[in-house]
Amino acid sequence: MEQEGPILESLTRRLAETPEEFLFEPRIGVSGHVHVAAVAGDLAKALNVPLKAGELVRFAGNDARQDRNRLAITLLFCWILFDEWFRQANCGHDAVLKLLDSESKELASQIAARKFVTDPDRREEMARVTLARLGFRPAGESLAQAQDRLTTLNSTERARVMRAARVAEERARQIREALKKKAAEESADKWTRE
Amino acid sequence: MDPRMNREIITDADRYPTLTSDGRQILKFLREHPHAPIFRNESGNRLTADDVSRVRKFEQDASRAEIGWHLGEMPRWLGEFIGKCFVEVPFYRRYGSVPSRFEDLPTITRADIGNDIAQFVPDTAPLDRLINFRTSGTTGHPLVLASHPVVAASYLTFHKRALRRFGIELNHGRGQVGVVLVGFQRECFTYASVTPTMDESGLVKLNLHPTDWRDPDDRAKYFDAIAAEVYTGDPLAFAELLNLPLQTRPRALISTSMTLLPAMRRRLEEHFECPVLDLYSMNEAGPIAVADVDAGGHTLLQHQLYIEILDETGHALPSGERGEVALTGGFNFCLPLLRYRTGDYAALRYNGQEPVLVDLEGRPPIRFRNRRGEWLNNIEVTHALRRVGVPQYTLHQYSDGRLSLRWSGASCNENQLRTPLEQLFGVGQPLELTRVDSFEGKTVQYTSEVLGAQSGI
Numbered sequence: 001m002e003q004e005g006p007i008l009e010s011l012t013r014r015l016a017e018t019p020e021e022f023l024f025e026p027r028i029g030v031s032g033h034v035h036v037a038a039v040a041g042d043l044a045k046a047l048n049v050p051l052k053a054g055e056l057v058r059f060a061g062n063d064a065r066q067d068r069n070r071l072a073i074t075l076l077f078c079w080i081l082f083d084e085w086f087r088q089a090n091c092g093h094d095a096v097l098k099l100l101d102s103e104s105k106e107l108a109s110q111i112a113a114r115k116f117v118t119d120p121d122r123r124e125e126m127a128r129v130t131l132a133r134l135g136f137r138p139a140g141e142s143l144a145q146a147q148d149r150l151t152t153l154n155s156t157e158r159a160r161v162m163r164a165a166r167v168a169e170e171r172a173r174q175i176r177e178a179l180k181k182k183a184a185e186e187s188a189d190k191w192t193r194e
Numbered sequence: 195m196d197p198r199m200n201r202e203i204i205t206d207a208d209r210y211p212t213l214t215s216d217g218r219q220i221l222k223f224l225r226e227h228p229h230a231p232i233f234r235n236e237s238g239n240r241l242t243a244d245d246v247s248r249v250r251k252f253e254q255d256a257s258r259a260e261i262g263w264h265l266g267e268m269p270r271w272l273g274e275f276i277g278k279c280f281v282e283v284p285f286y287r288r289y290g291s292v293p294s295r296f297e298d299l300p301t302i303t304r305a306d307i308g309n310d311i312a313q314f315v316p317d318t319a320p321l322d323r324l325i326n327f328r329t330s331g332t333t334g335h336p337l338v339l340a341s342h343p344v345v346a347a348s349y350l351t352f353h354k355r356a357l358r359r360f361g362i363e364l365n366h367g368r369g370q371v372g373v374v375l376v377g378f379q380r381e382c383f384t385y386a387s388v389t390p391t392m393d394e395s396g397l398v399k400l401n402l403h404p405t406d407w408r409d410p411d412d413r414a415k416y417f418d419a420i421a422a423e424v425y426t427g428d429p430l431a432f433a434e435l436l437n438l439p440l441q442t443r444p445r446a447l448i449s450t451s452m453t454l455l456p457a458m459r460r461r462l463e464e465h466f467e468c469p470v471l472d473l474y475s476m477n478e479a480g481p482i483a484v485a486d487v488d489a490g491g492h493t494l495l496q497h498q499l500y501i502e503i504l505d506e507t508g509h510a511l512p513s514g515e516r517g518e519v520a521l522t523g524g525f526n527f528c529l530p531l532l533r534y535r536t537g538d539y540a541a542l543r544y545n546g547q548e549p550v551l552v553d554l555e556g557r558p559p560i561r562f563r564n565r566r567g568e569w570l571n572n573i574e575v576t577h578a579l580r581r582v583g584v585p586q587y588t589l590h591q592y593s594d595g596r597l598s599l600r601w602s603g604a605s606c607n608e609n610q611l612r613t614p615l616e617q618l619f620g621v622g623q624p625l626e627l628t629r630v631d632s633f634e635g636k637t638v639q640y641t642s643e644v645l646g647a648q649s650g651i
Contacts, residue, residue, distance in 0.1 A: 025294070063300075065306075068289060069290025112290040113290050114292075171317065172284070175321060179325075183328065189237065189397055190347075191448075192450045192481065194475050
């Protein structure tokens, strides 16, 4: 975050105005539309950090249930990075790959991709994460300010996600417990049995 | 420690929360009748007064609702249902955002539900009333499904709709018996109960196996004494019922659980002089459709259940093409389904605006190789054996082409079975015929060792 990047609002606005093509269903197996690997490949070329075929495999996905949100987030990162500013910014190969891959994976476990378009806080988070992972901070902010704001956004969201995960795990345990207790044939009438 | 020490003590107040003296009386009649079977278990409806109102309301709404959708369109309720699933159901929540096109929704299978049922129970489902249904399925791996007493009681809404299609309005009530769930197995869960939404009419689940009766002759006497309006069960149980010298007749039979072949259906209709309904129903979704010859297949029963036919890759097939039945929606609010691949196969055609499941087969299709080296879809075997009133059979083809047909029931002989199969497979087709007393549990009807038998639909 040593270097100053574009103004934050230019990125959050870009996210809010994400064109439909970048919101289409990622192609996974025989379903979906957008070949995310191809988009990521084009982006990497545009940024002058070409990705090898082996590096693009991770953007194909195997199971829509597991991969569609991750790849939908990758597409959003691609959309941000296609911005003219990044094309001129000399982004590093590894940093770009990490952002498209690991960061997408991390965010996918917490938030549905569309929220990064529709929710102002999440738009800001994605814009800040993009800049930070590539070594930039929003124009007009000091390093401390940028770090502080990113941490606040991240930690608030992370705390919420962790709380929700704990609640969900506890509820799942209770459901398994409740189901163990009551076999339906001992506790509910149906006129037909399957 | 004796595991029974941890067991919840269940009383009649738990089993029948709204039981009145009339209900108590019919229960006493069913349980203590001199010709009553040995009831092995106890169970009840578990419906509170609020539940009863809720089930009645559901029935009213369902009876007014339109079923189906126009060809090429989605039902109106679908969007809201999917949105709710993505918010409330842990498994679907992990998909991320709702896709803009329905067909981009991932499909799910029995294995997903089997992996952890808790992930499919919505955050809004009340846990204190949760119950489970267990199903063995075709693989023999048991599956535990989440449900609720209101869901179980709501089955009747769809039975009534199915019966109405055949001109029958249930008219039993207080002091009478609504239904006998007939089983014919070595071991069977049996009990007596009441149906609160039918003014506490009686419900009996019994087993025709002689070991569940003090005297086998009691079976017919008990059926005649309780004079239930409807019998439900599987074709095997009904085949056994044909052997009893009943004086009374139900107003309808509802067959579930396994394929009811047309010849058997005709025999039952002639014998009982009433409609015999072939219901397509599963624990995962309840009663889905009922066979109607006039409609050319199984017509749908639920107003909030969307059905697609999918190919192997999960793509929806056009009207008339045969593939796997997939379900979205359902009335089990503890287990909302999004593109659930049932493992059953059919085509979907439209009678005007009414979707109809055609050539429904409850098992993955298998191809058989005939003497001329041609592939035959198992549906052709089903059609070939239609003329024979066999309650249940399995057909297996060995890798060298030999066939083994196992069947149960006294209603047909070997020649009746051999002739249509020879016509289909060619003269000289090696065929072993084995009659068995019964098939244990659910069976896989068609199997093959021939290479390529499972490819293609």
